[in-house]
Amino acid sequence: MNEWNEGYVAEVAYTYGYYAELNPLRMRLPFLNHGLVFPEIKTACELGFGQGVSININAAASNVEWYGTDFNPTQVCFAQQLLNASEARAKLYDDSFLDFCSRTDLPNFDMIALHGIWSWTSDVNKKVIVDFVRRKLNTGGVLYISYNSYPGWAPLVPFRDLMNRHVDIMGAKGQGINRNIHAALDFISQMLTVNPSYTQRYPKLLENFEKIKKQNHHYLAHEYFNRDWDCMTFGQISDYLYEGKLNYACSATYLDHIAEFNLSDEQVAFLAGIPNEGFREDIKDFIVNNNFRRDYWAKGLRVMNQIDRARAIREIFVIMVTPREWVELKVKVPRGEATLAENIYNPLLEALSDHQPIKIGQLEQNLERRGVSFTLIIQALIILCGKGDVMIVQDETITQKSKQYTDKLNLHLMNMARRDEKIKYLASPVISEAVLVNRFQQLFLLARHNGLISQQESVQFAWQHLSASNQRIIKNGVTIESDEDNVAELNLQAKEFFEKRLPILKALQIA
Numbered sequence: 001m002n003e004w005n006e007g008y009v010a011e012v013a014y015t016y017g018y019y020a021e022l023n024p025l026r027m028r029l030p031f032l033n034h035g036l037v038f039p040e041i042k043t044a045c046e047l048g049f050g051q052g053v054s055i056n057i058n059a060a061a062s063n064v065e066w067y068g069t070d071f072n073p074t075q076v077c078f079a080q081q082l083l084n085a086s087e088a089r090a091k092l093y094d095d096s097f098l099d100f101c102s103r104t105d106l107p108n109f110d111m112i113a114l115h116g117i118w119s120w121t122s123d124v125n126k127k128v129i130v131d132f133v134r135r136k137l138n139t140g141g142v143l144y145i146s147y148n149s150y151p152g153w154a155p156l157v158p159f160r161d162l163m164n165r166h167v168d169i170m171g172a173k174g175q176g177i178n179r180n181i182h183a184a185l186d187f188i189s190q191m192l193t194v195n196p197s198y199t200q201r202y203p204k205l206l207e208n209f210e211k212i213k214k215q216n217h218h219y220l221a222h223e224y225f226n227r228d229w230d231c232m233t234f235g236q237i238s239d240y241l242y243e244g245k246l247n248y249a250c251s252a253t254y255l256d257h258i259a260e261f262n263l264s265d266e267q268v269a270f271l272a273g274i275p276n277e278g279f280r281e282d283i284k285d286f287i288v289n290n291n292f293r294r295d296y297w298a299k300g301l302r303v304m305n306q307i308d309r310a311r312a313i314r315e316i317f318v319i320m321v322t323p324r325e326w327v328e329l330k331v332k333v334p335r336g337e338a339t340l341a342e343n344i345y346n347p348l349l350e351a352l353s354d355h356q357p358i359k360i361g362q363l364e365q366n367l368e369r370r371g372v373s374f375t376l377i378i379q380a381l382i383i384l385c386g387k388g389d390v391m392i393v394q395d396e397t398i399t400q401k402s403k404q405y406t407d408k409l410n411l412h413l414m415n416m417a418r419r420d421e422k423i424k425y426l427a428s429p430v431i432s433e434a435v436l437v438n439r440f441q442q443l444f445l446l447a448r449h450n451g452l453i454s455q456q457e458s459v460q461f462a463w464q465h466l467s468a469s470n471q472r473i474i475k476n477g478v479t480i481e482s483d484e485d486n487v488a489e490l491n492l493q494a495k496e497f498f499e500k501r502l503p504i505l506k507a508l509q510i511a
C-alpha cells in the first residue's frame with residue numbers, strides 16, 4: 001500500500017504560524033506599486049495549510065470563501081476545530097494534492113496560495129499543482145507561492161543532504177524522528193570538529209548550523225527532513241509556472257519593493273540594463289544572495305495607467321497598529337540598517353497616531369503642506385506595512401459582517417490560552433489579518449470578556465491559569481521562580497498592555 005504521506009514528515013505536527021502573505025488584502029499595495037490591477041478575491045484556495053492558522057484567520061476576517069487541503073489528518077482536525085469555533089465560510093479537506101486537485105466539486109479560484117510547500121514536494125506534485133492552477137485559477141487571478149531560492153541555499157544543499165541521509169541510513173525508524181534528528185545534529189557537530197575543507201570554504205555554514213541546532217524540532221523535521229526537498233532559481237520556477245499560464249507579478253515581501261534597501265546604485269543600474277524581467281529577477285537573487293522568495297504570479301497581467309493607479313492608491317484605507325512611540329525610524333534590510341527620514345515619517349506617523357482607518361488620499365492632503373509628496377507617502381507606507389507598523393484596512397461593510405466570525409474565533413483562541421501558548425494571534429476584522437497577541441495578553445482580554453475589567457483582576461485571572469498548571473513566566477530566557485515575582489511581572493506586562501496595546505486592539509475590533 002502507498003504511504004499517504006509520500007515521504008513527507010507526518011510523525012510530528014507542524015508549527016502554528018500565521019503567514020500574512022496569504023491574506024488577499026495584502027496584495028493591493030504591491031500590485032499597485034508595480035502599476036498592476038489587483039483582482040477582487042471572492043474565492044481562494046490554500047494548498048497544504050498545515051495547522052490551518054492562516055486559512056482560519058483569513059476566512060473568519062474577510063468575505064473570501066476559502067478552500068484548502070492538507071493530507072495530515074491530525075492537523076486537519078485541529079484546523080477544523082478552529083473553523084467550527086468561528087463558523088466562518090471555509091471548506092477544509094484532508095486530501096493529498098493529487099486527490100484534491102482532481103476533485104470535481106471545487107469552484108474556480110481568484111487566488112491560489114501555497115506557503116512552504118513548493119520546495120518540499122515531489123516533482124509529480126509540482127506538476128499536479130501547476131495543472132490545477134492552469135485549470136482552476138480564474139483569468140486575472142493570483143498565485144501566491146513561496147520557495148527556497150537557489151543562490152542563498154546553494155552552499156547548504158550538501159549539508160542538508162548529509163543531515164537527511166544520516167536519518168535515512170543511521171537512524172532507526174523506531175526511535176522516532178525527534179531522536180533521529182538529535183542524532184543527525186550530534187553527528188554533524190562531530191564532523192565539524194575535524195575542520196572539513198567545505199566549511200573552511202563556506203564558514204557561514206557554521207553560523208547556519210548553530211541556528212539550526214537551536215530551532216524547534218517540529219520545524220526542523222518539516223524544513224530539512226522530508227524525502228523531497230529542493231531549491232530553485234527564478235528561471236527554473238518560471239519554466240514550471242509558464243505551463244500554468246502565469247506571469248510574474250511582483251514580490252509579496254513589501255521591503256523587496258524598495259530598491260535601495262536591497263541593492264547599491266551600481267547594482268540597480270546593472271539590473272536596469274537587463275531587458276528581460278525574469279532574467280533580471282535571477283540576477284537580483286544572485287546579487288542579494290536570496291534564500292527564500294515569496295511572490296505573486298498572475299494569470300494575465302493587467303497594467304494600469306498612472307492616473308488610474310494613483311486614484312486606486314488614494315482610495316486605500318490604512319491604519320497604524322503600533323503605538324506611535326514604539327515605531328522605530330530604523331529598519332533592518334538586506335544591506336544593513338536603514339534610517340527613515342524624520343521629515344517624512346514624523347508627520348506621517350502623526351497623521352496616523354489616532355489609530356483610526358484613514359484614506360491614503362486623505363494622508364496626501366494632510367501631508368501636502370508639510371512638503372511630503374504622494375510618491376514619498378506611497379514609499380513610506382510600503383515600508384511601514386513591511387515593518388508591520390501599518391496595515392491595509394478592508395471595506396467597512398466586510399468588517400461588520402466578519403466581526404461575528406472573528407469574535408467567535410478569538411474567544412476560542414483566548415480559551416486555548418488558558419492552557420498554553422500554541423497560537424499567538426487573534427483575528428482582526430478591520431485589517432482582515434492576524435495580530436500578534438501573546439498568551440498573557442489573550443488571558444487579560446479573556447478576563448475582560450468575563451467582566452473582570454481592572455488591571456488587577458486580569459492579572460489575578462492570568463496568574464490563576466499559570467499557577468494551576470504549575471507554569472512560570474520565562475523572561476529573557478530565565479524562568480521567574482517565586483509566585484510574587486511572577487505576579488509582579490504580570491503586573492508590569494498588564495500595565496503596558498492596558499496603556500499601549502488595548503486601545504489599538506479596540507481600534508482593530510479585537511477587544
Ligand SMILES: C[S@@+](CC[C@H](N)C(=O)[O-])C[C@H]1O[C@@H](n2cnc3c(N)ncnc32)[C@H](O)[C@@H]1O
Nearest residue numbers: 008048049050070071072095096097115116222
Ligand atoms: C512546511 S508545511 C507548511 C504549512 C503551512 N502552509 C504553513 O506555512 O504554515 C507543509 C504542509 O504541507 C502538507 N503537505 C505536504 N505534502 C502534501 C501533499 N502531497 N498533499 C497534501 N498536503 C501536503 C504537510 O502536511 C504540511 O502541513
